[in-house]
Amino acid sequence: MATTLKTVNLQLPAKTEDLAKLELGNVVYLTGRIYTAREGVYKRAVEDSFGLPAAPEELGFANFHCSPAATLNPDGSATVGAVTATASFRFAKWLDGWFKLSRCNLILGKGGMSSEIYKKHFVPNNAIYLTTVGYGTGALLGRGIRKVAATHWVNELGLAQAIWVLDVENFGPFLVDSDLAGNSLFERENAKIAPNIDKLYAGTKPATMRRYGETDDKTEEVI
Amino acid sequence: MISIAALQKTAEALMAKAAIEIPDDYLGGLRKCANTEKGDLSAFVIQAMLENYEAAKEDRRAMCGDTGVPRWYVKIGNDARNEGGPIALEAALRRATANATHDVPLRPNRVHPLWRTDHNNNCGIGAPEIEYAFHPDADWIELTTVHKGGLFGSDYRMLFPADGIDGIKRFYLDTLIQFGRRGLACQPAIVGIGLGGSKDICMVLGKQASCLRTVGSRNPDPKIAALEEELKEVGNNIGMGAMGFMGSSMVVDCHIEVSYCHTGGMPMSVHMFCLSSRRATARVHGDGRVEFRTDPVWFTDYMRRTTVEWEEPRREAAE
Numbered sequence: 001m002a003t004t005l006k007t008v009n010l011q012l013p014a015k016t017e018d019l020a021k022l023e024l025g026n027v028v029y030l031t032g033r034i035y036t037a038r039e040g041v042y043k044r045a046v047e048d049s050f051g052l053p054a055a056p057e058e059l060g061f062a063n064f065h066c067s068p069a070a071t072l073n074p075d076g077s078a079t080v081g082a083v084t085a086t087a088s089f090r091f092a093k094w095l096d097g098w099f100k101l102s103r104c105n106l107i108l109g110k111g112g113m114s115s116e117i118y119k120k121h122f123v124p125n126n127a128i129y130l131t132t133v134g135y136g137t138g139a140l141l142g143r144g145i146r147k148v149a150a151t152h153w154v155n156e157l158g159l160a161q162a163i164w165v166l167d168v169e170n171f172g173p174f175l176v177d178s179d180l181a182g183n184s185l186f187e188r189e190n191a192k193i194a195p196n197i198d199k200l201y202a203g204t205k206p207a208t209m210r211r212y213g214e215t216d217d218k219t220e221e222v223i
Numbered sequence: 224m225i226s227i228a229a230l231q232k233t234a235e236a237l238m239a240k241a242a243i244e245i246p247d248d249y250l251g252g253l254r255k256c257a258n259t260e261k262g263d264l265s266a267f268v269i270q271a272m273l274e275n276y277e278a279a280k281e282d283r284r285a286m287c288g289d290t291g292v293p294r295w296y297v298k299i300g301n302d303a304r305n306e307g308g309p310i311a312l313e314a315a316l317r318r319a320t321a322n323a324t325h326d327v328p329l330r331p332n333r334v335h336p337l338w339r340t341d342h343n344n345n346c347g348i349g350a351p352e353i354e355y356a357f358h359p360d361a362d363w364i365e366l367t368t369v370h371k372g373g374l375f376g377s378d379y380r381m382l383f384p385a386d387g388i389d390g391i392k393r394f395y396l397d398t399l400i401q402f403g404r405r406g407l408a409c410q411p412a413i414v415g416i417g418l419g420g421s422k423d424i425c426m427v428l429g430k431q432a433s434c435l436r437t438v439g440s441r442n443p444d445p446k447i448a449a450l451e452e453e454l455k456e457v458g459n460n461i462g463m464g465a466m467g468f469m470g471s472s473m474v475v476d477c478h479i480e481v482s483y484c485h486t487g488g489m490p491m492s493v494h495m496f497c498l499s500s501r502r503a504t505a506r507v508h509g510d511g512r513v514e515f516r517t518d519p520v521w522f523t524d525y526m527r528r529t530t531v532e533w534e535e536p537r538r539e540a541a542e
Contacts, residue, residue, distance in 0.1 A: 001267075001270060001271060001274060002270070003263075003267050003270065004263055005263060005264070005267055025264060027267070040339070066288060067288075067330060068288055068330065069242075069284075069285045069288050069289075069290050069327070069328050069329050069330040070328055070330075071325050071328040079328055081284040081285045081288070081327060081328050081329075082279070082284050082285035082287055082288040082290070083288035084287045084288030084289045085288075086289065087374065087407060110406075110407075111405035111406060111407055112405060131466075133267070133268050133271045133272075133466070134268060134271060134272050134275065134287075134406075134409065134465070134466070134498050135287075135406060135409045135466070135497075135498065136272065136275065136286065136287035136288075136289070136409060136497065136498050136499045137271050137272065137274075137275040137287075138275070138279075138284075138285055138286060138287040138288035138289070138499075139276075139278040139279035139282060139284050139285065139286050139287075140271070140274060140275045140278050141288065142278075142282070142284050142285075142288070143278055143282065158331065158334070158339075158341030158343060159330075159331050159341065159343050160330055160331050160332060160334075160341060161339075161341070173271055175264070175267075175466075186404070186405045186466075186467060189264070189467060189468045189469055190404055190405075190467065192462075192469050193461070193462045193463050193467075193469060196461070196462040197400060197461070197462075200396055200460070200461060201393060201396065204389040204390075204392060204393050205389060206393070207380070207382055207383075207386050207390050207393065207394070208382070208383045208385050208386055208390075209381065209383065211380060
């Protein structure tokens with residue numbers, strides 16, 4: 001894809017020295033093995049203490065927060081259409097246990113997580129976060145899938161929450177959201193946009209009635 | 224008499240079209256964003272999406288892996304009758320949803336809210352939703368499917384008459400900024416605003432405004448049309464673009480629909496139809512003819528009628 005942004009092809013499993021070269025906002029394409037795991041898998045593996053259904057070496061070390069638009073055929077083969085990530089901020093509470101179990105050094109998803117989470121959980125594990133683009137380059141990502149290597153927990157969790165182990169080639173695009181120091185591209189962009197926001201509201205007055213949730217003080221009224 | 228086979232076959236075709244083919248009106252709107260976007264990251268995102276639509280059409284695969292929560296809007300001509308009546312029609316739409324989930328394939332997103340049971344076919348209690356409307360002097364049935372994302376970008380608030388247009392602008396900005404950060408709303412989006420009605424209708428109306436009107440269409444009330452234009456500008460001047468990166472691509476278009484509400488209130492809802500604005504419509508005639516299109520033409524003079532009895536709008540005399 002034509003762009004002025006720096007573009008990198010990353011071989012999986014990713015070496016720490018290769019991750020160290022990535023900068024926030026770089027475009028990344030992946031080749032190697034990845035696997036999907038979202039809330040169903042995190043809860044079952046970490047919270048319900050089932051562990052992982054296969055060795056990390058078999059699953060790979062890049063966890064994609066997603067589930068594909070896919071069908072399992074009666075003969076066991078799979079038809080995979082499009083794949084798109086789901087928002088990652090919801091998985092923070094399981095991350096400590098997740099990194100210990102999975103030994104992942106790449107997390108792929110939608111929208112990133114906070115730099116606080118990156119510093120607490122990603123940095124000690126030499127892991128970084130890559131965000132999908134759009135969102136919804138599902139067809140482009142679908143093209144990058146060479147093979148469904150395995151599926152796990154389809155009966156336990158259903159097709160959408162199951163683990164799909166995927167062998168991919170030039171799979172992307174992704175953008176680097178966090179680096180090995182735990183900085184976040186999204187937070188950098190938020191900070192650039194923030195100074196303009198007050199101006200947008202200038203001259204208008206707050207709504208007559210506030211809403212529950214605008215304050216954490218349960219004794220306050222909303223009128 | 225419209226046959227059930229024709230309705231089901233059409234519904235299956237619509238499911239695939241919605242999932243795979245981005246409507247031309249949204250595509251045109253996004254290309255305009257691409258031409259004006261100065262932010263390098265936001266521009267990259269839009270370029271990637273434009274290539275993604277091409278890939279989806281070439282490969283006949285869903286444009287986005289999160290294929291949303293498929294739903295149906297059915298408009299029934301006053302003189303239309305279908306084989307088996309409304310029960311058979313609903314069964315045909317449920318069968319089409321289940322079949323298309325397997326055949327396209329779509330992601331089986333629909334689960335029980337508590338037990339997370341997944342039938343792997345996007346059907347279950349209350350799923351897919353089917354909404355109905357009617358049309359005078361017609362013998363066709365129109366089917367529209369919308370596959371809207373299900374998690375981020377919508378909000379509701381009870382405003383009051385004293386809050387006025389300022390109150391509308393503030394809540395609009397609140398919603399766009401909060402859901403626009405990190406691109407959770409998958410913008411640039413078609414933003415739909417529901418004003419008025421009861422709380423439930425306010426939400427329904429805002430969703431219909433985002434999903435069932437095409438980019439470039441305007442509310443027939445000139446003052447509301449002007450507010451649509453103004454809010455589009457306001458949204459694109461936040462400083463935020465695709466994925467919440469710096470830029471100017473937030474709102475592909477803004478649509479407002481109104482409904483009479485309680486005299487003391489001004490309820491408002493905001494909805495965002497995303498970079499995969501998936502909708503497809505077909506008109507099925509009694510003689511079996513089927514016409515496909517991407518404009519649902521949901522909001523008609525009849526739908527927006529204000530009088531007790533329905534009267535055709537008076538036409539200017541030909542001379």
